[in-house]
Amino acid sequence: MVRSAFILVVVLATYWLMLSGYLYKPVLLIVGTISILVVLGLSWRMKILDAETAPYFHGKAAGYYAWLFVEITKANMSVIKAVLSPDMEISPTTTKVPIKQSTDLGRVTFANSITLTPGTIAVVMGESNILVHALFSEMTDAADFKDMGDRAGWAVSDPMLGRIEKGAS
Amino acid sequence: MDGGVLHMLQFVISALLLAGGVFFVIAGTVGVLRFPDFYTRMHAAGMTDTLGAELVLLGLIVQAGFSQTSLKLALIAFLLFLTSPTAAHAVVGAAHNAGLKPMLGKYRAPALGEAPEVKSEVKPKPKSKSKPKPRTKKKAT
Numbered sequence: 192m193v194r195s196a197f198i199l200v201v202v203l204a205t206y207w208l209m210l211s212g213y214l215y216k217p218v219l220l221i222v223g224t225i226s227i228l229v230v231l232g233l234s235w236r237m238k239i240l241d242a243e244t245a246p247y248f249h250g251k252a253a254g255y256y257a258w259l260f261v262e263i264t265k266a267n268m269s270v271i272k273a274v275l276s277p278d279m280e281i282s283p284t285t286t287k288v289p290i291k292q293s294t295d296l297g298r299v300t301f302a303n304s305i306t307l308t309p310g311t312i313a314v315v316m317g318e319s320n321i322l323v324h325a326l327f328s329e330m331t332d333a334a335d336f337k338d339m340g341d342r343a344g345w346a347v348s349d350p351m352l353g354r355i356e357k358g359a360s
Numbered sequence: 361m362d363g364g365v366l367h368m369l370q371f372v373i374s375a376l377l378l379a380g381g382v383f384f385v386i387a388g389t390v391g392v393l394r395f396p397d398f399y400t401r402m403h404a405a406g407m408t409d410t411l412g413a414e415l416v417l418l419g420l421i422v423q424a425g426f427s428q429t430s431l432k433l434a435l436i437a438f439l440l441f442l443t444s445p446t447a448a449h450a451v452v453g454a455a456h457n458a459g460l461k462p463m464l465g466k467y468r469a470p471a472l473g474e475a476p477e478v479k480s481e482v483k484p485k486p487k488s489k490s491k492p493k494p495r496t497k498k499k500a501t
Contacts (some may be wrong), residue, residue, distance in 0.1 A: 306447075
């Protein structure tokens with residue numbers, strides 16, 4: 192919890208400086224410090240100082256999103272090809288993708304990544320799987336989803352339910 | 361003279377990124393117009409546009425250089441990266457909850473002059489009489 196509080200302070204200070212830009216005005220810096228402390232106190236009272244305080248504020252998430260951006264660009268090409276070709280050959284499909292993340296944050300990251308990748312949209316989040324609508328049937332390869340899920344879980348340090356594979360696969 | 365070259369490079373990179381972004385946004389719009397049903401349209405509307413907007417923002421960051429403005433633009437890009445899929449998921453989830461069935465199977469765009477095959481997407485119960493169904497003939501035999 193101390194670690195989350197520290198991260199929260201760093202994030203808020205960065206945010207304040209980024210948006211105000213006043214580095215050399217003591218009055219404004221003091222006011223900023225006070226508001227950061229007030230926010231810290233409020234979130235401590237609300238007991239929301241946990242792993243979800245600043246979810247993407249570490250190197251792993253940055254690396255994951257860099258990887259995801261490359262994937263997005265690649266997948267975009269096939270969608271754009273379908274859009275611009277005269278006889279647009281698509282094969283819309285729906286599949287169920289098993290979720291192995293155990294925390295809310297891991298699940299959200301995984302589903303958001305599926306939606307961010309062009310050609311696949313997470314339609315409904317179930318308890319143990321996501322209903323995914325894909326633009327091409329080639330895009331519903333289970334191995335690809337598993338890879339993305341593993342990376343998403345890694346990015347937010349999710350204790351994956353790797354061993355408990357009953358309903359999955 | 362060195363500053364001039366750098367300035368030129370900055371301008372060219374930013375112009376390329378902006379042009380790429382505009383291309384993706386236009387392609388997304390064309391996709392919304394061309395795709396056959398709601399779910400496939402959502403792919404074009406949500407995702408291609410996201411990349412387009414990100415590229416435009418990246419181009420603007422390059423143009424702004426190392427300044428506070430570019431930090432703010434980076435913040436916007438980050439927030440867009442998180443909110444855009446969430447919005448797309450919300451819209452698609454709402455359609456799914458409302459009972460809209462996705463069009464499945466292979467699809468080809470109709471050729472020029474050929475009438476597009478109209479598939480009923482939402483099935484409104486009271487209006488079903490108005491639609492002629494040639495397929496039911498086969499079943500009657």
